[in-house]
Amino acid sequence: MKQMKLFLGPQHPGMHGNASVHMFVDGDIIKRSYLLPGMLHRGFEKAMERKLWVQNISLIPRVCVPEPDINEMAYAQGAEKLLKLEVPERAHWIRMIMLEFARISAHLMAYGGLGGPTGNYTLMYHAHADRNLILDIFEQISGARVYHQYIVIGGVRQDLPVGIEKDMHEFLDSLESRLGEYRVLGVDNPSIIVRVKDTIMLPAEVVWELGVTGIGMRSAVGRANDLRKVMPYARYDQVEFEVPISTYSDARCRVDIKIKEIQQSINIIRQCLAKMPEGPVRVKPGRGQSMRWTVPAGYVYSPVESSRGEFGYYMVSNGGTNPYRIGVRGASYPQGLLGIEKYLPGTRIDDAALWVDTMGVCSPEIDR
């Protein structure tokens, strides 16, 4: 039995993010495999300890790059739990709108990423064309396309601009009418079905063993284990939406669930725009107090449901002006590191890049 050492290196057209999968292969079948993280390590947890509570807001969105709003939401939610601060009503609804738009854009990016390993670059063109429209909406709301720094402790930085509802409705209508096309291109396409049907299966016991959350769990276990339903934060209990689930968990099923979730997010945003009340959007600290703001001592874990799973910040404060320790629980930590080591052997080399895409392994949040 001969074995060859390969690595699906960091510089690869089918790879998502800067991580490499090292493997021993025999012919085409992987025998042993390992993910090499650490190429995007910046020392965030150390950097966050050295800055004030307000200064961290500009550092936080860079932890998870494709979907930066979940970082701000988890940080603000955790600090508000320690401060026992009540955020104004309108701010909750605006936060929900931003989070759902971020979820749609992350799902579109993952869908487009399916195009790289399978050779169908058309998927990427369609997905990024729509995603660019979302980034334009973000630019109108917060001033920046990718890193918004919009959700802060105490609410949202400023109110939505006048006339943005019309743009949002236009975009949502156009995206909804194209979801059928996405399904035909990506899920029912014979050349992609050959790659994704009955491959990369994830049985239910594996889910509990690894600690996988998000779409990987919902497609295998068959229950609606979504944090927005089970422990609702920010008025998710006042909007109606479904959580798509399944029990047959192969890669095609997961891509199908992604498209259904985009549809559900569109429903949520429409309900938010209809039900949003008027009012203030921010609880500001006193004049000149931002730099001296202290948070009472405590330990809190604040989780948020991101497009890849449960994303949480573990925040420890000792009553000072700087956070004492912030630990980031990346949503793709279990499925990226442990999943590739235990459950990739036995599949073929071309499935390695598909695992990274359909299971939602995002390398910046593994390395921080």
Add this chain to the structure above:
Amino acid sequence: MMNSMNNVEFVNELVNGAVKVIKTDVVDNFQVSYEIKKNDVHLLLTRLKGAGWIQLSYLSAIDWLEENKFELVYILFNWEKPVYIQVRAKIDRENPVMDSILPIFPGAKYYEREAHEFFGIAFPGNPDYEKQLILEGWDDIPPLRKDFDPQAYSDRKFPKRDYPQDYSVKDPKESRQAKRAEREKRATSLRGGKKQ
């Protein structure tokens, strides 16, 4: 929503019946944290796993420099009775050793490896906790300890760009407090030495 308070009470009874708890903290309806002794951690985690808390969400450590201790934290979740349980235990900082919880939760393998790399805590029972995961060729103390200064490391190893100094600083050592005290003293002296 009505039985979230029952869930927290259920958890309280379960934990207090199993081990001796040093400190309890109910954060809100969906989160409770307990501080226990280091030797009780395995017992409590096994009990909780048997009662339904089968998902390990996070495992990490906190560095308390003044008390000379590390604090390990384990966070568990149950989707049937949704309550986050934080289990915290303090260990010694000079010689940090903690038995690995790999037999209970197989997903803890990489969390423990990362805790070793960033804090220096040893986890006997975990087969390769000494291999470097995120850093490569690291030559200093574990970075997340409080006595490590990243700015000094960065200045020492990575050269910074020199910008030409074509501005002048008035007097960097002037203190505002001293000037304010001067002004107040002068004001009170003008008022006849009395504070109004």
Add this chain to the structure above:
Amino acid sequence: MKSTKFTPASKLSKAEVDRKWWEIGDYFRRNSLWLLMYCTGCCAIELPPAMTSAYDMERLGMGPMATPRQADILLVSGYLSLKTLRRLIYTYEQMSEPRYVVALGSCPINGGIYHDSHAVINQLDQYIPVDVYVAGCMPNTEAVMNGFVDLMDQIKRKTAVGWKKYHDHFEWYKQNQRDSLGEVIVHDEFHE
């Protein structure tokens, strides 16, 4: 005064013939630059809109390329951690000449928002030569395209000579790399 336009080819010296061929080559090079696909950091999120139909890069003649042996531009998108820098230097040395480096974001300029981090380098100029910097955190996609057009101008004016600098000052670059990184050899430690 000798004009290269009307002098018959047999009377030109070898250096002048080389220069003419190089000019023709530069014309083709700058209108068909191929970009190596390597997403090194967070600014790489602004690259798919440039590559796809949102802000089409192909109208400038640029396209993606899978292997460094056949690519023209090494795009350093964002910050560089130590691990990435070792592999980036490997990749840079594998590219064939002439090769150009475009640095996106403010992190390669002076460290950016991670200037006090123990794992991010501060100034990319010390390790490999850089031709064009695009400032921003993160730069807009239109700014990135502007950077590419600037590179094309520089090639036209013959000022994009980073690869020649790497030849001339090779020892200085290597010394800097060894000082900051320790060693530039990539160890495959998981299989050894």
